[in-house]
Amino acid sequence: MARRKVKNEAALLSISESLTNINIPHHLWVEQPENIPTCLATVPILRSELGDALKKCTLMK
Template sequence: MSAPLTVFIVMRKDLAKVLQWPLGSIVAQGSHAAVAAIWKYRDDARVKEYTGSLDSMHKVVLGTKNEASLLKVAEDLAQKDIPFYLWTEQPENVPTCLATVPVLRSDLGDVLKRCSLLS
């Protein structure tokens, strides 16, 4: 079996720990970013393949320390030409998370090395 295409969602850990956002609000941020990434890049072949089988979608939710570290992940993804969507909550204008298009984990290289599974 080949490696699956996976959407990587990277959330700011400080939303819960420092800013004390409710869990539901944090989950909504990741959902917003994932849907936005799929919609924005809907013509990408990887998105078409990923959405072609709704029963086998893979997602990994990772955490990063704060806004600065999230923006660094965004910068690193852009440098590797990996499409993503950075969700910025309005009207606060606060970047909260990002989601990649469906990619192979190997495509990321070490971009997400500073991230850990969100817990």
């Protein structure tokens, strides 16, 4: 399982939108009651099918 990070909330929302546009099922976790998006998970899928959707993320080590 690869874990990646983004710089800010806008980048996370942008990735979620990109995944929606290419019809990749995913879930965006939103913390309550602050209503802040904090995490995004995709279904198990080949990297080749993700295309450039996650290119904006850096790999966490």
